Amino acid sequence: MSKSEVNGYVKEEYNYNGELDVDITLYQSLVEPSRMEMIIQKCTELGVKSIVPVISEKCKYKMISENKFKRWKNIVTESSEQSFRSVLMDIKEIMNFKDACLKSEGLRIFCNEFEMKNNINLISNFDLHNNVRRNISIFVGPVSGYSEDEISFAKKCDLKSVSLGKRILRTETAAIVSVANVISKLT
Template identity: 30%
Template sequence: MQHFFVTPSQVEGDRIVIEGSDVNHMKNVLRMGCGEKLMVSDGNNLKYLCGVEEYEGGKALLRILEEMESDTELSSRIYLFQGLPKQDKMELIVQKAVELGAYQVIPVSTRRSVVKLDEKKAAKKVERWQEIARSAAKQAGRGYIPEVGKVVSYPEALSWAKGLDVLLIPYELKEGMKETKEIIASVMPGQSVGIFIGPEGGFERKEVDLALEYGAKAVTLGRRILRTETAGLAMLSVLMFHLEE
């Protein structure tokens, strides 16, 4: 079943009004006719089973058939602080992180980040990543479109994250899988979790030490060295499995 997002203001009584590019996608790409059913999320943890009523003046008018709470969100908000990778790897990371339940993705410029973005380029990249997050949220049936934050420096990211309940930093020199399993098992439903992932080349030791000063816990992802586009997704997968209700 097709899935679309609206804002709460587009829900009017027993009807929902779809506007913008989604109308063209519904009408001309998907060729959805009157009476055809679809799912709509309001981004505020509510979803609606709807039927297409009519197309009028560039808008699609839907009738609400059933209202329900979204059951696709994790009990914890997981924030992925991703060191800027090379090429288009960030697009894959954002897409898969949204599918795995991340609440927000924050691009981070670290010491070993090869990619350097000025303010204008960074804003354009974030806009592109946000559109990918929106598409991934649709595909995954999320009740919420995760935000892709602006690009921040590593110290800024740590300062922002210090208010979270749990901070985790996978580090290739960390040993002790038993300790890592205990740390993951200690994460409770409802707690906010920050995951720090380095770029190609990983974190410098000084960066790891700084994260530990902010209360982060270093964990291992096993004996194999994972690429930056794999490490965060591996961590998200473990947490999703642990927290899924």
């Protein structure tokens, strides 16, 4: 060992892949910064592959500053290290709601507080395991929920409308619960 050089040898190799077998993309309507940071942190820990910030009709926030985007990237890095992720979660460009519905892929889950028939637990193992592309898209709305027009558009685009239970959840709770519920069915 010297000031400019350190020598060593590999005693043992350890292969660890902290990633899920499917790619989960969370389409999260923009919410206040502290809530968005919590969503990013927890979804990184859970193994979400990417988050797409979405502008929906009832969003109070319509843009992300460059500094905020950098902060989110730092949260992803820190959360990835803490949870032993092998790959950093990607934060995509902002997208409007209709484009998000049209561009989402795979099994597309639309969290809808007005859904009365389909609970998220009814998403069958068949749906999850026979998802050919191994992509799951989860949509979570803003604090005040989706508009009637957005709910109608999501249904026209064949997104699977689901309830997260009998209670109305905060948006950050809904994001975490929906992702965790899907992951629990896959493991």
